Each structure stands twice: as structure tokens, then as C-alpha cells.
Amino acid sequence: QVQLVQSGAEVKRPGASVKVSCKASGYIFVSYYIHWVRQAPGQGLEWMGVINPTGGVTTYTQKLQGRVAMTRDTSSSTVYMELSSLGPEDTAVYYCARDYSASGNCDHWGQGTLVTVSA
């Protein structure tokens, strides 16, 4: 069965970076784009960006340009999302989700990773 398994919760200081992983299984890894979406406590969903696992091409939301980087390792079917210069506003649950056409139709999601930014 299709699974996206994310790394565990993180606590970071302001100004630090965090790297969250998303390991895919149960399907052909390079056939689906992976989006990253975050949700601050009690808030809505915020799209962060998408990566094409085939060539590693990425598109990021303008809001996070320069602070976010998405990469992939095809040998382990894993996608990574690194966010730098963390501030309290980055405290959120971070989700990865797969999408066949990068159109926003995400049929499987990871379990979410809580990132807490606190001094």
C-alpha cells in the first residue's frame, strides 16, 4: 500500500534550520510529485512548494523563497524539506503529500511532522 512516512518531531531555536524527511513506498517514486504543506496551530493549510522526483525540479511559494529547499534521493525514495532562518511563525505541522500531476490533487499524505520553534 502507498505510504509516506515522515521523520519525527523537532524543536529548534530561532535562527536555526530544520530538515524533514518523507519516505515513500508502495508506488513508483518518480511517477508522482511531492508537495509540502504546513499548518500552524489552529490555522489553515499553507502550500510551501513542490518537487518533481524525476529530475529534482522544484517550485516554491514566493513567501518562502530563499529559506526553503526541497531535495530528493531516488535511491531511498525519500524527499527532504529544509527550512532555514526559523522564527516562531514557522511553528507548524509539516506534511508531505503526493500528486500525480502537480495540480493540487494530493491523494496520499504523510502523517505530519511537528516543528516547534522556541527560545
Next chain:
Amino acid sequence: QSALTQPLSVSGSPGQSVTISCTGTSSDVGAYNYVSWYQQHPATAPKLMIYDVNKRPSGVPDRFSGSKSGNTASLTISGLQAEDEALYFCCSYAGGYTVKFGGGTKLTVL
């Protein structure tokens, strides 16, 4: 990039129908037939309920339906059940491999 606009909350009694709207612009909802809807229960990941405006993934009850007119998409849930109480988010492709979400609507089953 502004979020899509959804009502904060809607409610209905068991067996009734409710409709949640999602308003975007001619650059996102109005430009593409790539609107999806997600259901999220507390402390769980979102679940895809509708994709490509009006298609249902396997396993989603046919009580859930989607439509679009101009820059506004809608999710209708008929025959409301207690388990439908959740947050609902719309999502639209916005060109250039970018995606937007709505702010979310809390559905309360009275």
C-alpha cells in the same frame, strides 16, 4: 499569493445538505479545472474528497459532490452524517506549478 476564500463555518442537521463555497480569481479557480477538496479531522492529515472539480476518489461516498462556476467552486455534502463534522479545505492549481489553499471551513453537524 492570497488564499482562496471560504466561509469560516457552516452547519446542518443529520440528513440535510450543506454547501461550502471557495472563491478565487481568474488566475486560479477560474482558470483551471483543478480544484480539490480535503476533509480534516482533528490531529489527522487531510483526506482528498474531490479532485478535478467534481471527481471522487475511490472510497469517498457519493454524498460528496463538487462543482464550479466562474471563479467559485463548491463542495456539497448531502445526507449529512455525524462523521462528516470536520474541517474542509479547498485547493486550486494557480499556474506555474503553484497551488493555493482556502482558509478552511468548519462543518458542524447539529
